[in-house]
Amino acid sequence: MRELLRMTTFSKDRQIGRLAIMLLLSEHDQAEQQKMISDLGWLGCTGKVGSMDTNKVVAAIETAAKKNGVIKSDVYRESHALYHAIMEALSGVTRGQVQIGSVLRTVGLSFSILRGNPYESEAEGDWLAVCLYGTIGAPVKGSEHETIGLGINHI
Template sequence: MEKKGIGKIALMLALTSGDIDNIKNYYESKNYVIYKGQAGSMDPKKIVAAIETAASREDIIRENYHEEHALYHSIIEALSGYCRGQVMLGEVLRSAGLTFTIVRGPLIEGDRSSGNWIAIVLYGQIGSPRRGFEHEAIGMGIQPI
């Protein structure tokens, strides 16, 4: 089995629907910490807050500047990709309903020398707040801790 990077692991988990326990258990045995959740809003601040809260509550990050800073920048990078460069939702009558994954661990599977990194992937629907007027979008952010 080929070694995967942290981004590919986060993408795979975000795109997998249903039970992810086997995948999660495999990568957790390889020194990754993984969380998958959902968020939806017309306010990007609420999506950022949902991800930050999950990362803190699940003990993926600790309360210190370096970890919180890496998390924040990986979220903003992922949100920028998800929103295609302009992090605006409600201001332009656009809503988002998404699945997010948080993965913390080595940059490349099995490579402990690379230190700790954090990857955020957002995948879901974005578009007009009317049903049937949305489409898929994805964004990813990766930062060293």
């Protein structure tokens, strides 16, 4: 029983949500960030998107994940897991109502995507974390405020 509990515990150095936030908010250059990710044996990327259309935000994040090899585009469960992580992160950004353009709001966001196993046991498999940080507000310059969202989903 103790062995089972040990295998399913989080490794403190592998907290995927915390690392996704740190990756996004870090002032380190891209090469340093990629080294940190690869040292864990994980995959990840960062990017930016701005839009009044939720579907464009989702598409930009999915495209970055596929282009950077974070998920395989021909494996449905990976795209599905990413979609749910994105929607959870967007829910944080939009305070639970995943709407922007339809309620006259726009976002300017930076994002990070991480893929890895946050557990000590390899058998637990990979998880995805999506972190979004930026601004949300009326589509008028100066009418926005900061926002952040985090989504985590298993593959």
